[in-house]
Amino acid sequence: MTTASAAMPKKKKKRLSVANTINYVVLFLLMFICVYPMWYIFINSFSTPASITRGVFILPYDFSTEAYQNLGDITNIGSSIVVAVSRTVLGTILTVFCCSFCAYILAHRYLPCKKLFYRLFIVTMYLNAGFIPYYLTVSGIGLRNNFLVYILPYAVQAYFIILIKTYIESIPGELVESAEIDGAGIVRIYWQMILPLSKPILATIVVFAAVNQWNTWSDDMYFMQGRNSANLHCLQYLLYQELQASSVVDTSSAGAAAGAGIKVSPTSLRMAMSFVTIFPILCVYPFMQRYFTKGIMLGAVKG
Amino acid sequence: MKKKFAFKLIALALAAATLSSFAACSNGGDTASTGGDTASTGDTSGDGSTDDKFAERVALDVCAFVSQNEQDGRRSDPISKYIEDQLNIDLYLTGVTEADWPNQLATMMAGQDLPDIFLLSNPTEQLSMLLASNSILNLSPYLEEYAPNTMADPGGQLMVTANTQSANSPDGNLYLWGMCKGSWDDGTVPTCGHYIRWDLYKEAGYPTLENFDEDMLDVMEAMVALEPETADGQKTYGMGSWFGAGQGWGEWFFTFGMAPQEGAGLIEATGRVLGVSTVDSTPLETNQLTDKEGYFWRAVKFANKANQRGLFDPDSFTMTSDTYEENLKAGKYMFNYPGWMSVSANQEFAKTEGNEKLFVSLPAIGADAEERFGNMYRGERQYGVNGQTKNPERCVALLDFVSTYDFSRIAYNGLEGTYWNMEDGVPTPTDEYLTITKDEAEATATGVGLYHHFMGYGNGAIDPETNTYMDLYQFSDKAKEATMNPTLQDFIDHYGAETQVDVYRQETETTNSQSFLSFGEPDDEISNYVNEINAYVGTTVFTAVAATSDEEFQKIQDEMITTLQNNYHVDEVFEYFYNEAVAQADDVAVLSEMSNEMLGIE
Numbered sequence: 001m002t003t004a005s006a007a008m009p010k011k012k013k014k015r016l017s018v019a020n021t022i023n024y025v026v027l028f029l030l031m032f033i034c035v036y037p038m039w040y041i042f043i044n045s046f047s048t049p050a051s052i053t054r055g056v057f058i059l060p061y062d063f064s065t066e067a068y069q070n071l072g073d074i075t076n077i078g079s080s081i082v083v084a085v086s087r088t089v090l091g092t093i094l095t096v097f098c099c100s101f102c103a104y105i106l107a108h109r110y111l112p113c114k115k116l117f118y119r120l121f122i123v124t125m126y127l128n129a130g131f132i133p134y135y136l137t138v139s140g141i142g143l144r145n146n147f148l149v150y151i152l153p154y155a156v157q158a159y160f161i162i163l164i165k166t167y168i169e170s171i172p173g174e175l176v177e178s179a180e181i182d183g184a185g186i187v188r189i190y191w192q193m194i195l196p197l198s199k200p201i202l203a204t205i206v207v208f209a210a211v212n213q214w215n216t217w218s219d220d221m222y223f224m225q226g227r228n229s230a231n232l233h234c235l236q237y238l239l240y241q242e243l244q245a246s247s248v249v250d251t252s253s254a255g256a257a258a259g260a261g262i263k264v265s266p267t268s269l270r271m272a273m274s275f276v277t278i279f280p281i282l283c284v285y286p287f288m289q290r291y292f293t294k295g296i297m298l299g300a301v302k303g
Numbered sequence: 304m305k306k307k308f309a310f311k312l313i314a315l316a317l318a319a320a321t322l323s324s325f326a327a328c329s330n331g332g333d334t335a336s337t338g339g340d341t342a343s344t345g346d347t348s349g350d351g352s353t354d355d356k357f358a359e360r361v362a363l364d365v366c367a368f369v370s371q372n373e374q375d376g377r378r379s380d381p382i383s384k385y386i387e388d389q390l391n392i393d394l395y396l397t398g399v400t401e402a403d404w405p406n407q408l409a410t411m412m413a414g415q416d417l418p419d420i421f422l423l424s425n426p427t428e429q430l431s432m433l434l435a436s437n438s439i440l441n442l443s444p445y446l447e448e449y450a451p452n453t454m455a456d457p458g459g460q461l462m463v464t465a466n467t468q469s470a471n472s473p474d475g476n477l478y479l480w481g482m483c484k485g486s487w488d489d490g491t492v493p494t495c496g497h498y499i500r501w502d503l504y505k506e507a508g509y510p511t512l513e514n515f516d517e518d519m520l521d522v523m524e525a526m527v528a529l530e531p532e533t534a535d536g537q538k539t540y541g542m543g544s545w546f547g548a549g550q551g552w553g554e555w556f557f558t559f560g561m562a563p564q565e566g567a568g569l570i571e572a573t574g575r576v577l578g579v580s581t582v583d584s585t586p587l588e589t590n591q592l593t594d595k596e597g598y599f600w601r602a603v604k605f606a607n608k609a610n611q612r613g614l615f616d617p618d619s620f621t622m623t624s625d626t627y628e629e630n631l632k633a634g635k636y637m638f639n640y641p642g643w644m645s646v647s648a649n650q651e652f653a654k655t656e657g658n659e660k661l662f663v664s665l666p667a668i669g670a671d672a673e674e675r676f677g678n679m680y681r682g683e684r685q686y687g688v689n690g691q692t693k694n695p696e697r698c699v700a701l702l703d704f705v706s707t708y709d710f711s712r713i714a715y716n717g718l719e720g721t722y723w724n725m726e727d728g729v730p731t732p733t734d735e736y737l738t739i740t741k742d743e744a745e746a747t748a749t750g751v752g753l754y755h756h757f758m759g760y761g762n763g764a765i766d767p768e769t770n771t772y773m774d775l776y777q778f779s780d781k782a783k784e785a786t787m788n789p790t791l792q793d794f795i796d797h798y799g800a801e802t803q804v805d806v807y808r809q810e811t812e813t814t815n816s817q818s819f820l821s822f823g824e825p826d827d828e829i830s831n832y833v834n835e836i837n838a839y840v841g842t843t844v845f846t847a848v849a850a851t852s853d854e855e856f857q858k859i860q861d862e863m864i865t866t867l868q869n870n871y872h873v874d875e876v877f878e879y880f881y882n883e884a885v886a887q888a889d890d891v892a893v894l895s896e897m898s899n900e901m902l903g904i905e
Contacts, residue, residue, distance in 0.1 A: 053629040075373060135410045221403060222410055226364050227376050227395040244400040245370060266625045
């Protein structure tokens with residue numbers, strides 16, 4: 001009787017060939033090039049301003065949490081985080097829902113003037129009237145100093161519609177037809193068939209929309225002004241304002257006297273802000289990645 | 304069939320949605336005009352006493368260059384409350400930055416959503432747009448009744464006169480209200496100066512400094528030899544700069560590094576082609592970008608010489624200004640141009656007990672004039688009042704109120720009793736005020752420093768009534784006594800003077816600077832040329848600094864000058880601005896006379 005170990009072919013000891021070694025080295029260098037900028041931001045955000053000027057390094061040279069303490073001192077940062085999270089969650093849900101429904105309708109074979117409608121959506125990707133008309137429109141419909149300005153204008157986006165429509169068109173038409181024979185209506189088919197089958201592309205859209213929502217601050221700057229904007233400002237805008245204020249070069253000696261006590265330079269503040277900004281997205285990306293790759297490939301416009 | 308019908312309905316809805324989104328884009332003009340129609344112009348009759356007028360409490364929206372925004376704009380600091388109580392208003396004050404405000408202002412202007420009082424970040428361009436859209440108020444009819452402080456103050460009269468001259472007003476009416484008049488310093492820390500580490504200069508045995516272009520390099524070399532490393536082991540250099548900051552700010556060094564210290568100013572709005580005397584505002588005869596012996600090229604050559612001798616920090620080519628400032632504070636440089644950074648470095652040095660390191664501004668070297676005791680006659684920042692405001696009188700009253708010496712003192716130092724008291728009629732800082740950092744004082748609790756660019760006078764302006772500077776923290780006698788150190792005393796003794804201010808007065812013939820030119824908005828063509836010149840110079844001049852030999856420098860300089868003349872219309876631009884400057888001679892004479900009378904200059 002032969003033992004199991006004897007039956008099994010002898011495991012070949014892996015040898016590191018020259019080619020593999022070169023591959024590992026090259027890949028490590030590529031990884032380092034990708035990862036180091038982020039690591040640099042991280043370590044600089046935990047360094048004193050003086051040590052940042054000393055160049056590139058691997059670990060914080062002179063550890064300091066001043067930059068983060070400075071961010072914590074921003075007035076109303078708590079409410080701004082609530083607003084930022086709210087707009088990200090609600091805005092993403094609305095975008096996914098509206099874009100997917102639009103895409104479903106545009107992909108349907110019975111829609112009259114289908115191509116015309118589709119092209120009208122596409123046109124908005126290339127043509128726009130400029131910011132002033134947009135500002136006037138948004139103001140005219142009462143969205144100034146209104147939380148809805150963060151989510152309504154982003155509800156329908158042509159690029160997302162193209163991705164989802166292309167994906168939906170890859171779903172066999174027979175599935176939809178059989179559901180129609182069983183008496184399912186448009187909304188039921190959308191809700192119970194299209195959405196579950198479109199998870200990969202929807203996950204992709206969720207990532208895109210959430211990142212956009214989380215990072216956007218310009219709508220806050222233009223549409224949240226004055227006395228009616230209390231507690232409606234987003235985290236990103238407050239951070240941006242803080243950065244602007246710290247970066248203003250006050251050429252007066254009074255400015256210098258005022259600034260002399262500040263232990264945080266604009267650079268270290270920028271680093272801390274960058275990290276605060278990208279951290280939530282860094283947390284979300286790995287969980288969505290498996291859908292993301294699949295979705296973007298399947299939803300890609302095919303020639 | 305049912306499904307087809309349903310899809311037809313959806314198709315109709317989609318069509319309606321699409322059309323409405325297109326229509327929405329083209330409704331801008333209507334919306335704007337509606338906004339304008341519904342706004343009230345307010346009561347401008349001027350009947351009744353001021354007290355009667357102010358009996359009703361009103362809310363004013365203000366967008367100004369101030370710090371520490373609060374969420375709804377309503378301020379909780381004591382200085383804001385003081386303003387509100389004095390004028391019976393609710394003050395909603397939003398701080399804006401120069402980077403974003405131009406875009407915000409443009410959209411607000413289009414939507415007729417302007418606040419009651421607002422900053423004009425670029426008055427030359429913005430005033431014409433505001434006038435075209437009837438969005439800025441003519442302040443002239445309100446001055447007598449609602450701006451009594453300004454009209455009684457020589458500095459206020461000078462500002463009003465300047466802002467009603469043709470360069471700043473198309474019809475002789477007052478639209479722009481200048482803030483931060485006077486000076487940003489007491490003459491000891493000019494914005495652009497030649498600052499050296501006096502402690503090392505003294506240690507080096509006061510080497511000869513008769514010629515800036517050559518002697519200063521030798522002095523820097525001697526100082527570097529005495530202190531080749533900083534306390535934390537970094538190599539020291541004679542000087543550095545922040546070329547990595549980008550066009551405009553990156554070449555600040557060349558615009559202000561040489562001219563002000565010899566009684567001239569290169570006007571940035573002209574693309575630096577025009578230089579103006581700070582003594583009498585006459586334009587210099589030569590184009591500064593093509594004159595090899597002009598201030599611009601001398602500053603470039605100086606940096607190049609320093610570079611060739613290894614005295615110029617090589618990181619300067621990629622460095623930003625905040626990194627430069629950290630290096631300066633770490634003791635890496637022996638020589639520096641910006642006054643505010645020198646103050647910052649000195650404060651850093653002073654944190655180490657017994658440290659005698661000190662940057663001191665040198666008197667003019669080999670020149671009989673310098674820009675030392677300046678007077679921002681128009682005010683450093685310009686504000687306007689919304690042409691559609693419902694409370695024009697109250698807006699003018701607010702501008703007038705914050706423009707007084709008294710308010711400026713409060714804005715810098717807090718309300719009386721917090722950090723200063725009136726002692727024998729003289730505002731005097733408390734001991735506590737002089738021991739804390741200004742940053743510690745600046746807080747919502749005290750309001751100190753919040754109104755830094757929304758007040759009448761700069762911190763170096765002198766209140767004629769009490770003969771004291773606005774900024775008690777830096778420039779009061781008590782503050783100067785507290786900050787006097789052996790190095791500064793040595794500087795004063797070296798020149799045989801009583802005070803630091805006296806050093807400059809006695810060493811240079813003319814130290815008062817007067818630059819009264821204001822160019823308004825040039826032709827589109829000239830504006831484009833200026834932008835192109837700035838873009839070219841801002842990206843090319845650094846190669847001249849990096850030249851490794853005099854021959855290479857010469858070659859780059861020749862190429863740049865030839866390119867500027869052949870491709871960038873530099874001579875045409877110079878001619879335009881030179882003629883404009885000459886044409887303003889009469890206006891300048893009026894302002895000059897008023898200013899001299901105010902400052903007691905004969």
